[in-house]
Amino acid sequence: MRYISTKGEKILSKKEIIQRLLQIIIVLFGVSFLTFSLTYLAPGDPAYAMYEANGVVPTQQMLESARQSMGLDKPFLMRYFTWLINCLQGNLGTSFFKHKEVAILLKDRLLPTIQLAFFSLLLTLIISIPLGIIAAIYKNRLADYIIRGLTFLGISMPSFWVGLLLLYIFALRLNRMPVISSEFGFQKLVLPAATLAIAMSAKYTRQVRAAVLEEINKDYVIGARARGIEENIILIKHILPNSMLPLITLLGLSLGSLLAGTAVVEIIFSYPGLGNLAVSAVATRDYPLIQGFVLWISLMYMSINLIVDISYKYFDPRIGKKEVRG
Amino acid sequence: MKIIKFVRQNRQFGILSILALFILLVALFAPVIATHNPYEAVLQDALQAPGKDHLFGTDVLGRDLYSRILYGTSTSISSAFILVSIIFIIGTGLGIIAGYFGGVIEGIIMRISDIMISFPDLILVIAIAGILGPSLGNAIIAITVVSWTKYARLARSLVLKIMQSDYIAAARLTGSKTSHILMKYLFPNILPILIVTAATDIGSIILQLASLSFLGFGAQPPTPEWGYMLSEGREFLQRAPWLLVFPGLAIFIVVVIFNLFGDSLRDILDPNIDKESKSLRKREKENEFKKDCKGTSRIHPSNWVIKWMWK
Numbered sequence: 001m002r003y004i005s006t007k008g009e010k011i012l013s014k015k016e017i018i019q020r021l022l023q024i025i026i027v028l029f030g031v032s033f034l035t036f037s038l039t040y041l042a043p044g045d046p047a048y049a050m051y052e053a054n055g056v057v058p059t060q061q062m063l064e065s066a067r068q069s070m071g072l073d074k075p076f077l078m079r080y081f082t083w084l085i086n087c088l089q090g091n092l093g094t095s096f097f098k099h100k101e102v103a104i105l106l107k108d109r110l111l112p113t114i115q116l117a118f119f120s121l122l123l124t125l126i127i128s129i130p131l132g133i134i135a136a137i138y139k140n141r142l143a144d145y146i147i148r149g150l151t152f153l154g155i156s157m158p159s160f161w162v163g164l165l166l167l168y169i170f171a172l173r174l175n176r177m178p179v180i181s182s183e184f185g186f187q188k189l190v191l192p193a194a195t196l197a198i199a200m201s202a203k204y205t206r207q208v209r210a211a212v213l214e215e216i217n218k219d220y221v222i223g224a225r226a227r228g229i230e231e232n233i234i235l236i237k238h239i240l241p242n243s244m245l246p247l248i249t250l251l252g253l254s255l256g257s258l259l260a261g262t263a264v265v266e267i268i269f270s271y272p273g274l275g276n277l278a279v280s281a282v283a284t285r286d287y288p289l290i291q292g293f294v295l296w297i298s299l300m301y302m303s304i305n306l307i308v309d310i311s312y313k314y315f316d317p318r319i320g321k322k323e324v325r326g
Numbered sequence: 327m328k329i330i331k332f333v334r335q336n337r338q339f340g341i342l343s344i345l346a347l348f349i350l351l352v353a354l355f356a357p358v359i360a361t362h363n364p365y366e367a368v369l370q371d372a373l374q375a376p377g378k379d380h381l382f383g384t385d386v387l388g389r390d391l392y393s394r395i396l397y398g399t400s401t402s403i404s405s406a407f408i409l410v411s412i413i414f415i416i417g418t419g420l421g422i423i424a425g426y427f428g429g430v431i432e433g434i435i436m437r438i439s440d441i442m443i444s445f446p447d448l449i450l451v452i453a454i455a456g457i458l459g460p461s462l463g464n465a466i467i468a469i470t471v472v473s474w475t476k477y478a479r480l481a482r483s484l485v486l487k488i489m490q491s492d493y494i495a496a497a498r499l500t501g502s503k504t505s506h507i508l509m510k511y512l513f514p515n516i517l518p519i520l521i522v523t524a525a526t527d528i529g530s531i532i533l534q535l536a537s538l539s540f541l542g543f544g545a546q547p548p549t550p551e552w553g554y555m556l557s558e559g560r561e562f563l564q565r566a567p568w569l570l571v572f573p574g575l576a577i578f579i580v581v582v583i584f585n586l587f588g589d590s591l592r593d594i595l596d597p598n599i600d601k602e603s604k605s606l607r608k609r610e611k612e613n614e615f616k617k618d619c620k621g622t623s624r625i626h627p628s629n630w631v632i633k634w635m636w637k
Binding site for chain 1: 448449452453454455456457458459460529533536537540541542543553556557559560563564567570574577578581582585
């Protein structure tokens with residue numbers, strides 16, 4: 001027995017949810033093995049890089065002892081299994097360069113990343129919902145053209161350029177906001193979040209516009225109009241709740257990637273998020289940190305996708321009511 | 327005469343192809359148009375504002391920004407075209423193999439592309455590019471590894487569709503060789519759609535390469551590259567804002583022109599493409615859109631949302 005909604009998407013049954021969870025575990029194993037082999041195949045010696053980063057030219061002896069303490073002298077499969085067993089016990093290893101536990105390093109970056117993710121999503125919604133509605137109501141009139149032009153600009157501008165321009169205009173010219181967000185606080189969040197929000201709002205505005213336009217011509221709206229209900233009330237009570245549904249899916253999807261860290265924007269604003277950590281880990285060949293990070297992203301991504309899938313039922317009561325044999 | 331008539335009928339396409347051609351010419355003739363040697367550092371001219379001598383000013387090493395941006399055009403355009411052709415050839419090739427021969431090969435190719443589509447693009451690219459070591463070549467490899475799957479999926483589904491048609495059955499019945507069927511019947515039929523996809527991809531590929539270089543995993547100094555120039559200019563934000571404005575503007579203009587060019591090329595070629603193939607291409611676009619929303623999963627029931635968005 002399968003539940004199929006009015007719009008045709010599958011509702012996950014308990015069995016399917018368990019299947020998805022199993023799938024997540026399998027993919028995590030695959031991903032961890034892949035990153036492990038990539039780091040194994042990579043050119044360059046992390047032991048040498050560590051000394052170099054500290055400004056020391058190492059002797060052969062120093063290199064060997066460093067390799068030993070990093071565990072680089074053991075064969076590949078053994079390294080992988082040691083790491084895997086430790087990982088299953090909750091120990092992701094120690095960073096080569098920061099000499100701290102990977103789990104702690106990741107945890108420290110978690111809060112700023114979550115803050116940035118939620119704040120930029122909030123900004124996106126504040127900008128895109130009203131603009132999308134206006135564009136839909138004034139379809140093919142001046143306001144619509146202006147808004148569509150703006151969304152085109154927003155989509156085409158590279159995010160690092162937008163970030164730098166914002167930095168220049170607000171932080172340096174107007175001297176309002178701190179240029180570098182070393183510790184987090186509301187103010188330091190605004191510019192990076194705005195940079196992310198500009199690109200995202202451009203996309204979301206188009207979605208909202210399309211969603212409202214889709215609903216506006218439906219029978220129930222015409223019916224409401226025929227009964228003499230005021231346009232504003234039709235918009236707020238009937239059209240909006242129905243057109244906001246697809247947005248929830250999109251929000252879930254965006255959240256997944258924002259929580260993985262947004263490398264470019266975090267680098268520009270020196271924001272202490274996960275993306276920033278990942279870039280520095282990759283640049284210094286900090287293998288345990290790279291592995292921990294990749295594992296984290298995959299877990300994040302797949303779990304959020306699963307949660308979004310499961311949550312449909314709760315957001316749209318219509319889904320799941322119709323029972324179909326399949 | 328035919329060309330003039332064609333351009334008259336498709337004015338937008340005409341204008342955009344002239345603009346795209348103009349960019350290609352700039353890339354090609356950068357050494358002729360440039361006023362200075364882009365590699366020549368004149369330290370006493372460091373960080374000069376735009377003026378008569380230096381149209382766009384100079385960077386911290388006293389190199390002429392105008393010339394560097396012109397040379398940057400050839401860096402970006404040539405690497406983007408190389409990248410698109412590599413992805414095109416690998417992706418299409420594997421896709422045709424998967425679609426035509428099926429079996430284990432198809433399984434492997436499709437599972438790999440499933441994994442790729444459920445990962446955030448840039449993160450994976452950064453990891454691969456960083457682990458291989460920062461250079462423009464490795465950045466191209468990294469993006470190839472992540473992006474070929476899109477063409478493979480598209481080519482495969484197109485092949486599967488064409489395989490059902492009568493003329494393939496007729497060719498088989500009359501005993502045509504496999505290679506003959508592939509080259510004479512399959513390839514010419516799937517080519518137009520794939521070319522349209524490639525054309526619309528150039529803009530986003532240029533952007534990806536620039537962001538990799540910006541992060542330091544792409545082109546290395548002293549190569550003139552826009553993304554890298556922006557990251558250099560970042561340190562002199564206050565003293566030399568022109569280091570920020572011009573390279574960014576260059577990326578923006580080129581990306582916009584190529585995006586619009588790809589779109590109008592699609593509009594022109596589309597009437598010649600039958601409906602079913604169009605919907606296949608649309609599905610690829612939906613996949614991509616899901617990626618744009620920065621998250622995807624193969625078995626995502628939100629498919630209807632995305633389908634509905636692309637109506």
